[in-house]
Amino acid sequence: MIYKILARYIKELNFEIPNPNTFFLLSKEISNYKINIDIKSNQVKERIIEVQITLNLNPVKIDQSEKINTKIIYSAIVEMKGDISNKIKLKEIILVKVPTDIYPELRRSFIFLFEQSGFKEIKIDKNVDFKKLNEQKLN
Numbered sequence: 150m151i152y153k154i155l156a157r158y159i160k161e162l163n164f165e166i167p168n169p170n171t172f173f174l175l176s177k178e179i180s181n182y183k184i185n186i187d188i189k190s191n192q193v194k195e196r197i198i199e200v201q202i203t204l205n206l207n208p209v210k211i212d213q214s215e216k217i218n219t220k221i222i223y224s225a226i227v228e229m230k231g232d233i234s235n236k237i238k239l240k241e242i243i244l245v246k247v248p249t250d251i252y253p254e255l256r257r258s259f260i261f262l263f264e265q266s267g268f269k270e271i272k273i274d275k276n277v278d279f280k281k282l283n284e285q286k287l288n
Contacts (some may be wrong), residue, residue: 150231150238157251160201160223164262171215182206184273186282187252189193190243200247204259204273223255243271245279252277 158172170241175182187203205220225247256273263271 150229150233152236152242152247153228153230154225154247154250155197155228156226157254158224159221159258160224161220163218163220164261165218165267166266167218170218172267174215178208179268179270181209183209185259186277188244188248188279188283190253193226194231198227198243199251199261200225200227200243200251202248202251203256219259221255221259221262223244223251223258225251241280244283248279252279 166175183206185203185205185207189201189203191199193199201222201224203220203222206217208216227242227247229239229242233271256275260273262272
């Protein structure tokens, strides 16, 4: 079974710094935010699947009323070729291979938003082990 990514695009984008106080607080507390990644898929047509990766920042210790709201959903339209009856391989493509292929673009877009908002110190892992992430979610 092989796959081909037909298209990639930003499906949804939220980036809100509600007030100056939040901006200054975030400047000091950016290390207290945690990156969350979620992967979803849905069948568009026969042999065509949309894979969505959601990336957002959530505060670990910060008062929820003084937080930024960030979320980006990056979508890939994937065409499956060959025998698609092997559900294990199909799941690996959807949850590991496609996310690994499109994550660098998603990361660049997310970092760009922070940099354009004055946050040069944002640190988001260059690489994500989607196989390990998937195994953790299963356990």
